Amino acid sequence: MTLQHEAFDTESLVPGYHEPVLPTGEPDAATIAASEARTRHWSSDNQGKRIKYGSDEHKQMMCRMFEETFNPYRPSVLKWPTLDEAALHRITSLPIWDIAVQTEGKARLRMAAYARTLTDPQMRNALAQNAWEENRHKEVLSKMVQHYSIPLVPEPPYEYPKDPEWAYLVTGYSECIDSFFAFGLFKVAHDSGLFPPELIDTFEPVMQEECRHILLFANWVAWHRANLNLFQRIAFEWKVFRVWCFLGMERMDLAKSLDADGNEHAQDNNFTVNGAQSVTEQDLSVAELMACCLSENDRRFAGYDQRLLRPTTMPFMVKCALPVLKFLERRKKRK
Ligand SMILES: [Fe+2]
Ligand SMILES: [Fe+2]
Helix, strand or coil: ECCCHHHHCHHHHCCCCCCCCCCCCCHHHHHHHHHHHHHCCCCCCCCCCCCCCCCHHHHHHHHHHHHHHHCCHHHCCCCCCCCCHHHHHHHHHHCHHHHHHHHHHHHHHHHHHHHHHHHHHHHHHHHHHHHHHHHHHHHHHHHHHHCCCCCCCCCCCCCCCCCCHHHHHHHHHHHHHHHHHHHHHHHHHHHHCCHHHHHHHHHHHHHHHHHHHHHHHHHHHHHHHHCCCCCHHHHHHHHHHHHHHHHHHHHHHCCCEECCCCCCCCCCCCCCHHHHHHCCCCCCCCHHHHHHHHHEEEHHHHCCEEEEEEHHHHHHHHHHHHHHHHHHHHHEEEE
């Protein structure tokens, strides 16, 4: 099945899912602040009790967290500030807009396709909600691209995945990698003063939403794993291993896309890793950027129940690499 980009509808793809009803009109500052606070903090009522990962209680916790931290912003009322020429040029020349729009387009379909296969209604609903939120990210990006007249290549039609579990794992682990670096880059962009604060504020809910998404994903992986028999578990671990290999290969390459005139455009798949120089004038070393990613990662997850599992691979790898990076940078300075 092929889906044209404007034809996505979570409700029709996932049986039993009802999309949230968003408040109409422009929210006031107090309402926005309350939504922001609610989306960042969540704890279950039975504090202090240990939970068994994979249990029904674990599932309840992750699904409730996801539902109760929902931020009901509406893309059509977001404010797009007027930019001076330099800021406009900085934004329009970032090599990420095509890949960002298309990544959200793929993520929404892959998540909905996997949600559709689930028999557990609560989990199906949580994953369908995640798909709906990816579609909302795509809408936010589309509004911004339109507002600032950023040229985009035509979107390809989105293919319904043949193996929805594979597609969901690729999307989930991909978000774990990209969000980790995006958290740091977003902080660097925020501190640089090169972008208007209103624009940073507009993207803040999207950034925190990605944090909720990977929190849900990390817990889904643990819950799913714990509910498989030995043979299913071996097959699943093999699939996870192949997903990481696939993502490694994908990130070693630049994605190329063709515009309507057949000209090739390089889209940077690794922008989140090497894009710091585009968002700040400060001379930031790789070690400094990685340290920022780590502290931002901790900050964004800090408000959620400590018993919920966090994604660990990227923070672990970066923590291991950081002393080596610092050593190499010190040596380079001495020379
Ligand atoms: Fe997204
Ligand atoms: Fe996401």
